[in-house]
Amino acid sequence: MAENEFSGPFAKEMSDFVELKMALGYKYTTERGILKRFGSFLSSEYDDLDSLSKEAVTKWCSKTLHETDNNHCSRASLVRQFSKYLNSIGIKAWVLPNKYYPKGNKYIPHIYTPDELTRFFSATDKCTYCSEVPYRHLIMPVFFRLLLSSGLRCSEARMLTVDDVDLDLGILKISDSKNHNDRLVPLSKTMLIRLQRYSEQVHSSGSHEFFFPGYKEKPMTLGNVYKNFRRFLWKAGISHTGDGPRVHDFRHTYCVFKLREWAEQGKDLMVLIPLMRTYLGHQTFNETAYYLKWTADVFPDIRLKLERYCEGIIPEMEEFQ
Incomplete structure (x- = not known):
């Protein structure tokens, strides 16, 4: 960790707190940024504190x-944890009560319709050349299709290196993802063909580390992905509000369409859902079973079939690739 990374009256304690969390196996990347901002705030407003007050x-x-x-x-939860840490090492700190700030309504995933997907990918196919990011027009049509066809998280796709993509076997290697999960993700035939063609255009020189190179050979940022995503939604005529759709909804859509496909084929979901759990990198069964509800809501005609089961996996949404 960089020296003097944090500022304010508890800079050392913040550094020690992050080190402790990382030693316990947490990445603490986003949290570190929040603590930096909190430290800067304390430095400018309460620089002479010897205890963390309720007011601060x-x-x-x-x-x-x-x-x-x-x-x-x-953000409030992280400060609550830091206050508890200060108290544990003998520094008085006011602990924000649990549920002090009420959470908003739980986000309802947007399950893209076949027509929306057709229009969205048509917009990505018309992406134009950009001199600052010269591979953008080649990346975007493939990147978003990969999210839909494989159910990857956006960060997992962004951080893929060239070595992570086996274009002979059609396998993606996902390393140190959410919950420090490592897994192998098989590709559908049509997605593999797209990735092979893309690789021939972008990686023939062998000079890139990341499979989807961004500005100055770094991986694409979440901001860059979201900016392009919004642009494609607009061109596809898909309305966007503060509540969605989101890039992550491609993952939701993958799961819902896959479960529908299995239910219509009469597959045993009790056998398939544990496989889907592994494929998606979920930590618990409930994370995967969650999609049964959305599948039944989006496709009420198969609700009875779904209610007979409870479990699922694997790729292939060929129609949109």
Whole structure:
């Protein structure tokens, strides 16, 4: 960790707190950034504190104008944890009560319709050349199709290296993902063909580390992906509000369409859902079973079939590839 990374009256304690969390197996990348901002706030407003006061905590934890309820609660939760840590090492700190800030309504995933997907991918296929990111027009049609056809998280696709993509066997290697999960993800035949063609155009020189290179050979940023995503939604005539659709909804859509396909084929979901859990990199069965509800809601005609089962896996959504 960089020396003097944190500022404010508890800079050392913040550094030690992050080190402790990382030693326990947490990545703590986003959390480190939040603590930096909290430290800067304390430095400018309460630089002479020898204890963390209620006033300082509640003032910084107040919801900002453009902050979502979930992000606000996550930020407050981190400060609560840090306050508990300070108390544990003998520094007095006011602990924000649990549920001090109410969470907003749970996000309802947007399950893309076949027509929306056709229009969205048609827009990605018309992506134009950009001199600052010269491979953008080649990346975008493939990147978003990969999210849909494989159910990958956006960060998992962004961080793929060339070595992670086996274009002979048609396998993706996902390393140190959410919950420190490593797994292998098989590709459908049509997606593999697209990736092979893309690789011939982008990686023939062998000079790139990342499979989807961004600005100055770094991986694409989430901001860059989201900016292009919004542009393609607009061109496809798909309305977007603060509540969605989101890039992550391609993962939701993959799961819902796959479960529908299996149910219509009369497959045993009790056998398939544990496989889907492994394929998606879920930690618990409930994370995967969650999609049974959305499948039944989106496709009520197969609700009775779904209610007879409870489990699922694997790729192939050929129609949109």
